[in-house]
Amino acid sequence: xxxxxxxxxxxxxxxxxxxxxxxxxPETRNLLTxxxxxxxxxxxxxxxxxxxFAHKVQSTKWGIVVGASLGLLFAFLVAVMEASxxxxxxxxxxxxxxxxxxxIGFLTQRMGAPRLATRAAEPRA
Amino acid sequence: xxxxxxVLDHLRHVAALPxxxxxxxxxxxxIGRGGLGIVYAAHDRTLDRRVALKVMDAAxxxxxxxxxxxxxxxxxxxxxxxxxxxxxxxYAMKLVSGARLDGYLAGSPSLAERLRVVRRIGExxxxxxxxxxxxxxxxxxxxxxxxxxxxYVMDWGVEAVxxxxxxxxxxxPLDERSDIYALGALLDFVxxxxxxxxxxxxxxxxxxADPGQRYPDAPALLADIERFQEGLAxxxxxxxxxxxxxxxxxxxxxxxxxxxxxAGIRLLLFFLRGR
Numbered sequence: 001x002x003x004x005x006x007x008x009x010x011x012x013x014x015x016x017x018x019x020x021x022x023x024x025x026p027e028t029r030n031l032l033t034x035x036x037x038x039x040x041x042x043x044x045x046x047x048x049x050x051x052x053f054a055h056k057v058q059s060t061k062w063g064i065v066v067g068a069s070l071g072l073l074f075a076f077l078v079a080v081m082e083a084s085x086x087x088x089x090x091x092x093x094x095x096x097x098x099x100x101x102x103x104i105g106f107l108t109q110r111m112g113a114p115r116l117a118t119r120a121a122e123p124r125a
Numbered sequence: 126x127x128x129x130x131x132v133l134d135h136l137r138h139v140a141a142l143p144x145x146x147x148x149x150x151x152x153x154x155x156i157g158r159g160g161l162g163i164v165y166a167a168h169d170r171t172l173d174r175r176v177a178l179k180v181m182d183a184a185x186x187x188x189x190x191x192x193x194x195x196x197x198x199x200x201x202x203x204x205x206x207x208x209x210x211x212x213x214x215x216y217a218m219k220l221v222s223g224a225r226l227d228g229y230l231a232g233s234p235s236l237a238e239r240l241r242v243v244r245r246i247g248e249x250x251x252x253x254x255x256x257x258x259x260x261x262x263x264x265x266x267x268x269x270x271x272x273x274x275x276x277y278v279m280d281w282g283v284e285a286v287x288x289x290x291x292x293x294x295x296x297x298p299l300d301e302r303s304d305i306y307a308l309g310a311l312l313d314f315v316x317x318x319x320x321x322x323x324x325x326x327x328x329x330x331x332x333x334a335d336p337g338q339r340y341p342d343a344p345a346l347l348a349d350i351e352r353f354q355e356g357l358a359x360x361x362x363x364x365x366x367x368x369x370x371x372x373x374x375x376x377x378x379x380x381x382x383x384x385x386x387x388a389g390i391r392l393l394l395f396f397l398r399g400r
Contacts, residue, residue, distance in 0.1 A: 021391060025398065060379070092394050099387040106379060 006045050007051025007110035011104050015043020033125050042078060046070045047108065048100050054108040063109030064102045071101015144210050149215065150178060161280075166220060169204075176204060178219040180213050191258050192281050199249035201277050203341070221279075223271035230265075230315060239315040240354065244347055245276035247308055253281065254301045261299050263307035264292040265314055293383075295334055301343075302336040308346060309339070318372045323353050326362035337359075341347035 019039025022028040028035060050067040057063070074099025079090045134367075135274075143165070145152055151166040153175070157164045169176050174344075179325075193203040206216040208211075223229070246268060250260065260281055268283030269277045294306035298345070309331020316324055327349050333339050340346040349359045356376035358364060364372070374381060 005383060023393060064379075064383075065335075092398075095390045096396065099383060099390060103380070103383045103387065106383060 001112050002051075003054040003108050003112035003114075004048060004051035007047030007049070007054070007104060007108040009047070010107045011045070011047020011050075012040050012042035013016070013043075014100050015040040015046075018043065018096055032087060038078065042074045042097070043100065043104065045049070046074055047104050050101070050105045050108045052065070054105075054112070058109070058114060060106065060109045065105070068098050068102035069107015071104065072098040075101075088097040132349065136369050142180070143213065143215065145178075146243055147210060148207060148215075148377075152178075160274050160296070167217070169217070169378070169382065175220045176217045177201075178217050180209065180215045183208065183212055192216075192254055193260060195281070197249055199245045199251045199276050199278055199281055200253070200281070214227075219277075221269045221275075221277050222269055223275075223277075226265035226268040226270060226311075226315070229270040231335050236317065236320070237354075238274075239317075241274075242270060242276050243308070243315060244350060246278055246311060247343045247347045249278045250308060254304070259301065260292075260304050263304060263311060264287065264289045265311065270312070288377045292297060294336070296336050300336075302339050302341075303338050305331050305343060305346060306336075307341060312346075312350075318363065322367050322368075323359045323362045323364065324350075327353070329360060330361040334337055 016036050016039060019036035021034070022032050022035045026068050046067060049070050050063065053066045061092075066124050072094060075094040079093040080099070082093065141163075142152065145167070145277070149171045152168055153166040153168060155163060156166050156177065162179050165178045165180065167176050167178045168174075190198065190206075191204070196202070200216045201221060204217040204219070206214070207212055224232075229242070230239070246263070250263070253260065258281060260278065262280060263278070267278060267280045269279060271277065271291060292307045292310045294303035296303050296306070309328045312331065313325070313328035316328065327346065330349075331339050331346055345360075350363055352359050356370070358372070
């Protein structure tokens with residue numbers, strides 16, 4: 001499995017799990033489905049881009065940095081959207097998003113076929 | 126006229142020096158001697174380079190043919206073989222600058238470096254075995270580590286060797302698994318005192334008295350060393366649970382730290398929520 005699919009898979013899973021933690025807060029419990037869907041999409045975007053980066057660059061350190069940065073960026077965008085609806089949850093959204101992004105970045109570096117193996121598996125024209 | 130012992134010794138030494146006048150080599154100095162021959166440093170006049178010359182009884186000249194068939198980065202290349210006027214055989218080979226394995230270890234190399242040397246030796250053995258050649262006398266004195274870290278295994282395939290205690294397998298006759306025994310003994314020799322029990326177990330498995338219980342070949346032993354270096358379980362050792370957990374944590378330290386950071390952040394946010 002190539003690293004982009006690894007990123008998509010773990011992004012979906014970890015994003016959903018991160019969104020599911022909204023169940024611990026009474027004020028967000030009735031919005032759980034929407035939060036989980038949004039968090040999953042956010043996770044998949046981070047996973048897709050992290051996986052693409054991991055496909056190009058094999059470096060665990062930079063994979064974590066890129067994943068964390070993407071997680072922070074997308075979490076910020078979600079937090080800004082929430083703020084425009086009158087809900088200020090920057091810390092609650094961005095901090096976990098940052099760490100989830102780092103985890104996705106790490107996993108895309110460690111798992112999935114590296115670039116050389118992917119090319120070797122492709123049939124010649 | 127009586128001659129002193131020192132004069133007699135000198136005369137014997139001079140008489141034993143090889144007559145290289147019919148060759149392209151000039152003798153420089155004696156490097157070492159064993160039961161089967163004497164190794165000299167010499168100068169190749171034709172190619173203007175230094176070589177090592179091993180001089181031995183003609184009956185043992187077959188060793189050169191064995192080595193000449195083995196073209197491998199860890200096996201000293203043979204340049205030429207021949208016979209001296211006095212009937213002794215010689216072969217010229219690459220002169221390796223460096224230290225014997227025991228001398229190399231005195232420099233306290235890291236564990237990774239020690240295992241790298243053992244792996245190079247194992248690769249040479251594996252290659253030789255595929256060519257039908259045995260070493261029969263693998264020991265630290267027959268391994269050289271060059272000044273740039275290159276590894277050479279010397280003194281191949283001599284049947285007359287009685288072997289070296291501690292490195293010679295109890296098997297008779299000797300076969301590939303005897304070399305595996307010696308490789309395990311070498312691994313045990315290079316390991317530091319505080320080596321991992323997994324590495325000691327690999328060495329012990331290679332050195333089992335029953336050849337059938339050792340690694341079947343050198344690649345199997347090397348694969349276990351590689352598994353150890355990658356933080357995986359090794360075949361030779363049934364590790365206890367606590368050690369398996371410790372290895373899991375070491376191998377996944379970064380991931381576990383990230384998960385702990387996530388859990389910590391979530392807990393912190395949960396408790397801060399009420400304020």
